[in-house]
Amino acid sequence: MAAQKRLNREELITTALAVADAEGLDAVTVRRVAQLHDVTPMALYRHFPDKEGLLVALAGRLLGGAVVPEPDDRPWHEQLRDLLSSFVDALRPHPNAALLVFNGMVTTEPGLAVTERALELMAQGGMSVERSAETASQILGSLVALAIAEPGRDLGPDPEANEDAVRAKRATLLALSPRRYPRIVAAADTLAACSDRELYFDRGVDLIVTGIRDAARAEAAAAH
Amino acid sequence: MAAQKRLNREELITTALAVADAEGLDAVTVRRVAQLHDVTPMALYRHFPDKEGLLVALAGRLLGGAVVPEPDDRPWHEQLRDLLSSFVDALRPHPNAALLVFNGMVTTEPGLAVTERALELMAQGGMSVERSAETASQILGSLVALAIAEPGRDLGPDPEANEDAVRAKRATLLALSPRRYPRIVAAADTLAACSDRELYFDRGVDLIVTGIRDAARAEAAAAH
């Protein structure tokens, strides 16, 4: 973040992402990013049309991290699983910014690439064009939500504060009336923070993929 | 919105929701809500600790619309389906504000009620406490996303502007290279706006429920 004249679009995106990761999306302000480059706020406007433009570029950066696996000989649903896993893996490191990809999915190149491949795989599974497009819209949100709403990730810049927040949340849940909310009280630990992150995401993706498989089967059956 | 001294908490929430519905969540400002009640901005602070408090109350209002169906004799997954449908139905009329329920799910009474019932039904399906809690976290996001990301709902206060936006989006997709993105181009209509809203939401919920059923079956099988 050294003082250098002639600032660079990609580096601006990088520091914006860093700020979002560290302190949340609200902390990404024009002034803040500018200051981290020792530059006047207005300087950013030579590289982005407005703040929205910066955020769209941020979404593009996130989506760029989602590599589309090469097609292979395995069944379509296994390849779809890998594709979706790759997608959430790209978002997971940046949960604060993940919301932005909602807007960038069909306006950035990487977003289009992922969408295209997903549609292709669903077609291989026998889904109609309309149905696979509809399904794509539905699961996009689910995947983003998966990355954002990982239990045990709340506020708190440092891990220490985060741990405090988790403990507080757990305590809140345990303090509920066991008569009214017996299951919630029993599940307080898991609701406050998932024990195994990898398992959490794997199962989340699996849940979606099995849902899609079933939809494909049902559609094929309906067409007898 | 007549001038009346002695303003009322619930009415403040109502107008905040109305503003969010009409112009988006960003349009909900303390000053704006106050003005609609012919009152100084600071007056709101007698009824909410801060703006965040207002938004949490807004989330509570949304969740309050989700009625928990009475238990009956049908299989657990059918009842779960109805519960989740009721949940998204409560959010659908207010897509701009739906994001807020992420925070209010375990801090508001209605959110707890829905969660408790969902956990109960999954337990009936043979799921372990941990697994059902994990699943609850995963699907919450999916349901919210479903309500928010309905295709064909973007910006534009009036239906006319919305229709314009849809047409523009469709045109953008159709303008893509058919060599690179053949499926996307073919599916442009469905991606830009879903043809049947009811079907869209029904299938979205079905996708999730079948995913859960499968997870329950798999867990039962693993425990042989």
Place this chain on the structure above:
DNA sequence: CACTGTGGTCTACAGCGTACACAGCCGGTC
């Protein structure tokens, strides 16, 4: 040399959330 486009600067403005001190009205008690 003058000309032109590019990119950073400076100033300014309207709008945001909200801290703090104050004023009016309300209901309850002598």
Place this chain on the structure above:
DNA sequence: GACCGGCTGTGTACGCTGTAGACCACAGTG
């Protein structure tokens, strides 16, 4: 009826936000 304490709305003020508009320093080109 007189008083009084607490609730509720008011006024002012501060520091923050995004960004419009005029300005200037420099590079490359004729």
